[in-house]
Amino acid sequence: MVKPVAILNAVKSGLRHLFYSRVTRRYPEVESGLPETYYSFDPKKGVATAGWKGRHYLELDKCTGCQLCSFMCDEISNAIVMVEVPEVKFEQNKKSLFPSIDYGRCVFCGLCVDSCPFEALHMTPEIRLADYDRNKLYYSPLELSIPPSVGKPSYLVGKKKGVKT
Amino acid sequence: MNDLFEKVQNVAPEAQCTVKGNRIKITTPVKSVVKVAEVVKECGFNHIESVCGTDYPTTNTMEVLYIVGSVEEALKSKVVILGSRIPRDNPVFPTLTNIWPGAYFHEREEYEMLGIRFEGHPRLAKLLLPDDWDDIPPLRKDYHLKKWGTIERVDSGLRIERAVLHNPPPECIPTESDFVKVKTPPFLERFQQALDVPEYDTLGRQLFQWVRKDEQTIAISFGIQHPGSGHMRLVLGVDGDIITEVEPDIGYVHRGKEKMCEYKNYFQNIPLLERPTVHDSSGMLFPYVLAVEDLLDISDKVPERAKYLRIIMAEFNRILNHTYWLAIMGIFTGHSTMFMWPMGDRELIIDAAQRLAGARVTYTYFVPGGVRNDAPDGWADYVLKVCDKFEERINHYREMYFENPLFLARTVGVGVLRRQDAIDLGIVGPALRASGVHSDTRKDEPYSLYDTIDFDVPVMKEGDSYARCMVSYLEMYQSLKIIRQAVKLMKPGPVRYHVRGRLRGKEGEAYARTEAARGSLSYYIISDGKEKPYRVKISAPSFRNLLAGVKKLLPGHRVADVPVIHWSLNYWAVEADR
Numbered sequence: 001m002v003k004p005v006a007i008l009n010a011v012k013s014g015l016r017h018l019f020y021s022r023v024t025r026r027y028p029e030v031e032s033g034l035p036e037t038y039y040s041f042d043p044k045k046g047v048a049t050a051g052w053k054g055r056h057y058l059e060l061d062k063c064t065g066c067q068l069c070s071f072m073c074d075e076i077s078n079a080i081v082m083v084e085v086p087e088v089k090f091e092q093n094k095k096s097l098f099p100s101i102d103y104g105r106c107v108f109c110g111l112c113v114d115s116c117p118f119e120a121l122h123m124t125p126e127i128r129l130a131d132y133d134r135n136k137l138y139y140s141p142l143e144l145s146i147p148p149s150v151g152k153p154s155y156l157v158g159k160k161k162g163v164k165t
Numbered sequence: 166m167n168d169l170f171e172k173v174q175n176v177a178p179e180a181q182c183t184v185k186g187n188r189i190k191i192t193t194p195v196k197s198v199v200k201v202a203e204v205v206k207e208c209g210f211n212h213i214e215s216v217c218g219t220d221y222p223t224t225n226t227m228e229v230l231y232i233v234g235s236v237e238e239a240l241k242s243k244v245v246i247l248g249s250r251i252p253r254d255n256p257v258f259p260t261l262t263n264i265w266p267g268a269y270f271h272e273r274e275e276y277e278m279l280g281i282r283f284e285g286h287p288r289l290a291k292l293l294l295p296d297d298w299d300d301i302p303p304l305r306k307d308y309h310l311k312k313w314g315t316i317e318r319v320d321s322g323l324r325i326e327r328a329v330l331h332n333p334p335p336e337c338i339p340t341e342s343d344f345v346k347v348k349t350p351p352f353l354e355r356f357q358q359a360l361d362v363p364e365y366d367t368l369g370r371q372l373f374q375w376v377r378k379d380e381q382t383i384a385i386s387f388g389i390q391h392p393g394s395g396h397m398r399l400v401l402g403v404d405g406d407i408i409t410e411v412e413p414d415i416g417y418v419h420r421g422k423e424k425m426c427e428y429k430n431y432f433q434n435i436p437l438l439e440r441p442t443v444h445d446s447s448g449m450l451f452p453y454v455l456a457v458e459d460l461l462d463i464s465d466k467v468p469e470r471a472k473y474l475r476i477i478m479a480e481f482n483r484i485l486n487h488t489y490w491l492a493i494m495g496i497f498t499g500h501s502t503m504f505m506w507p508m509g510d511r512e513l514i515i516d517a518a519q520r521l522a523g524a525r526v527t528y529t530y531f532v533p534g535g536v537r538n539d540a541p542d543g544w545a546d547y548v549l550k551v552c553d554k555f556e557e558r559i560n561h562y563r564e565m566y567f568e569n570p571l572f573l574a575r576t577v578g579v580g581v582l583r584r585q586d587a588i589d590l591g592i593v594g595p596a597l598r599a600s601g602v603h604s605d606t607r608k609d610e611p612y613s614l615y616d617t618i619d620f621d622v623p624v625m626k627e628g629d630s631y632a633r634c635m636v637s638y639l640e641m642y643q644s645l646k647i648i649r650q651a652v653k654l655m656k657p658g659p660v661r662y663h664v665r666g667r668l669r670g671k672e673g674e675a676y677a678r679t680e681a682a683r684g685s686l687s688y689y690i691i692s693d694g695k696e697k698p699y700r701v702k703i704s705a706p707s708f709r710n711l712l713a714g715v716k717k718l719l720p721g722h723r724v725a726d727v728p729v730i731h732w733s734l735n736y737w738a739v740e741a742d743r
Contacts, residue, residue: 004570013564014502023509034516035541039523046663048538053523075429076436109436109529114537123523 039123041114052125053108056101058144060088062120065097069112069121079105080112085141098141103129124148169208169245176200187610188676190246195258198249202231202264209237210245212604213591214678215704216271217689218279220305226250229258229281232676232689232704233265236588236602241609244676251281260286267591270712278304278423293416293742303424304700310428387727389417395738399715399731403724411719413712419742426701431457431668434698436529441705441740443526445486447478448681449740450531452688455612456677457533460670460692466662471535472614473655474521477548478530479679480644480651481518484555485511486682487637487644490735494634495566497728498575503566510558517551520544533668535661545652552645559641567638576631580718580730583628590713593706594684595640596734598624599632606680618650630733637735667696683707683735707741710734 025032039051065082073080079102086096099112099121113121126148131137169189170182177197183190193201215232230248235241251258260283262268272283273292280302283289291298301308388398396417402410422441426434438453439446458464488507495503515525521540522528530536566572582592587600597604605622607615623639625632670692678687684706691700714734719727 006568007570010565010569013561017561023512032516034520037541039538047659047661050521050538050541050544051523052519072433075433107436107527108524109527110523110537111432111436111529 036125038125039110039113040119041116043117043119048110048114051123052127053110053123054125054127055103055123055129055139055148056112056144057122057124057147058099058141059120059122060098060141060145061090061092062118063090063093063098063141064118064120065093065095066117067097067099068115068117069099072111072115076109076111077105077107079103079107083141088142099144100141101139101144103137103139104134169205172204172208173201176204187242188244188246191248193247193249195249195251198247199259199261199264202247202261205233205245205247206264209240210235210243211265211588212236213265213267213271214244214685214687214709215689215702216268216275217700217702218275218281218304219691219700220253220279222253222306225253227253227256227279227281229275230689231261231265231268232687234678234685236597236604241604244678246676256281257284258282259284262286265591266589267709267713270708274708278302280305291416293419295416303421308424310424385724388414391738397736397738397741399719399727401719401724401727406723406725408719408722408724408727411716413715415712415738416742418739422743423701423703426698428697430696431533431670431698434701435532436527438703439527439529441703441743442486442681442683442737444489445482445682446527447475447482447530448486448679449686451475451479451613451679451681452677452686453690454531454533455679456675456688456690457668457670459675459677460673460690461533461664461668462671463534463662463664467535468659468662469614470539470655470658471660471662473651474536474540474660475531475613476615476618476651477648477655478518478521478528478536480647481514483644483682484514484641485518487641488514490637490732491562491566491634494729494732497732498572500566500569500572503562506558506562506565510555513551513555513558517544517548520547532661534664535659537661539660545655548652549649552649556642556645559638562638567635573631575726575729576634576733577629579630579726580722580733581627581629582714582718586717587628590717591709592684592714593709594680594682594735595636596633596710596714597684598622599636600628601626604685606678606685610678612677612679615647617654618647620647620650630729633733633735669694669696670698678704681706683737683740684710703743705740705743707735707737708743711736711741 034052037049037051038057039048039053041048067082070080070082080099081102082097083100084096085098088096088098090096108123110123113123124147129137173180173182173191177193177200180191180193180197180201191201191205210233212234213231214234217230217232219228219230221228228248228250230246233245233247235243256279258281260268260272262272263285269287270292272286273289275281276283276286276289277291277294294303384400384402386398387401389396391397398414398417400412400414401408422437425437429437434453435450439450442449455464458467488511492504492507495501495507518528519525521544522530522538582596582600584601587597587602592600593604601624603622603624606612608622620643623636623643625636670690672692672694674689674691676687676689678685680686686706687704689700689702689704690698693699711731711734715731718730722730
């Protein structure tokens, strides 16, 4: 069964690949080229829209502080903590309770997005979250409400953007 | 089936048989369990799948279930669940390793996890837990996991600083003393007794090998930092260059997922359970969602489109797993090109899966009731294009690797697993099919519309490492064939039956099995009507494959053949340890 001549075929096959285009990508300079859409969940239909599961985007004017995302996350990775942000006042959120997310712990499963009944949480194509400081991985509600620099929020067209303070 | 019931009634009149679909449950008192097991084996159920022990402190009993399948044509879709209850104070059960030799390691696992002593077992030692474990067996209900620490936060305007304060660990007092009293033989016991163990050589360097005084046998460690597969160790007794005995030592990446599952609800378990094999994450979830749907009574409400999307995702993961496996196989045989090519070509499939599920490896895409999101516009055409390109790429592997004399010399005739041994030891997946057994859960017990799809199951007769490699390689072509058909069969429609509120499974149990990339994977879930499962038993293909396979295959081979045999069985340490 073993034919030593067949090794020439392998060499030939390898040589042919000298003329193939490169499969690797110079990543930090060259992006992946995938469509940059948000992962959002429609609670009425019970179905999400396909998109990146990167950093979250929080719409402060929709969040009621109901803590459902936090309850879901508790036993998964314990990354979401509800915090009080006194300077942000909204009619629907009297206590000013908003989720904050620790990306040192988040596993990016997106089940917090699915559990939000008010479409306030989304996941975005912003995936470069690495930092030298662990504390900087901890995103406050105000940081989460800043729309990411990358990506087209196609599911949020016509909607109010996050509140910057 | 009536034949089986009659025979069981003859040997054990008090045995009870219940049939639910393809699941035959036989409960019998412990004194007649051996006789019933012999009858079940005679009737053709020869392929052990799992041994599941469950603790019931309320009734002061423990239940031991032997889950047995078959590779015979008429019985392939059936599963016998044979069990009996034993008192919790004195959990003693007769071993069934004489009847199903593949139960060897399953029984050892249940022994250490629940403290059930299997009488007559050849070597009842610890397997997954650390050797110095001095607490009660962890899967007993009175063993509690430590809670998460509280998080203190100080709102300082923009940045929130946090400090994690873990609760002091609760005092773990072993209440079940019998487990502690049984002195489990520490690992390497038989080596240490017979060996002179010099710890340091004359220069003061620590030695990693032990020489037996009376013979020429040397014990060498293959692992722990394993060259390729993950953290596990094989202790090899070698005479010259020939292996004479093998003792696998696993559990270095054991996380106790079966225990953790009991603390999470059915949704929260999803990210946890896909993590044992990240490159086969959807395949790992598949039986879990099927079992939970069975418990929730929503199996028939899952939309058709969701079923096809699940098939596509599972087959993507099968390809990802096999390319990853092929890359490491290339490294093990010293063929660096074969590491680079599959690793590069995987990116095509990863990109297609990411467009659908939004992540590169851990998709968290399957949920009870369907899938989480529909495919984006134009995705189906993109997938067909990717399939064509990928198929063109893997055609090159044949010339470069599978017909390469260097690879053939390393694998042909190495580690031959005979058909009967493979069945007896409970081998699954490509390793079983390479030994000439036509067994694939997708064909045997079609789930999730696999019966509407036309595909073949590659089977080879040789049973050596080359056949195992070739079967996995040919499976990639079949996966592409399945994906192409599923994309075309998929019609627009809903993708998820959304269960409002919290999921509460009905009281009872569900057993689901699917064909994951490494072989038949099954979940046995017991629910007591609450939000969280009462017991989750994962029967992972790696656990069934390597342990039985390596002990059988390695003796008689050279040390240089270990990587090839070990990796051709497609072993993944994290999946086996769970």
